[in-house]
Amino acid sequence: MVLQASAGSREALSSLLDRYWLPLYVYARATGLPRDAAEDSVQEFLAHVVEKNILARADNHRGRLRAFLK
Numbered sequence: 001m002v003l004q005a006s007a008g009s010r011e012a013l014s015s016l017l018d019r020y021w022l023p024l025y026v027y028a029r030a031t032g033l034p035r036d037a038a039e040d041s042v043q044e045f046l047a048h049v050v051e052k053n054i055l056a057r058a059d060n061h062r063g064r065l066r067a068f069l070k
């Protein structure tokens with residue numbers, strides 16, 4: 001799915017963003033961010049990932065997407 005998203009598949013990208021939004025939000029909250037700031041931070045991060053096509057740098061031989069995003 002990551003390869004499809006990085007290749008421009010809007011459906012795959014949308015699915016990835018939907019799957020990762022909550023775990024990223026939970027991570028942001030665990031770092032101490034208040035609810036609103038955590039939501040904003042996750043949205044900004046995901047927008048950055050999309051705008052800069054960060055997923056194109058992911059390498060499945062180096063581990064899971066979760067570790068890459070961290």
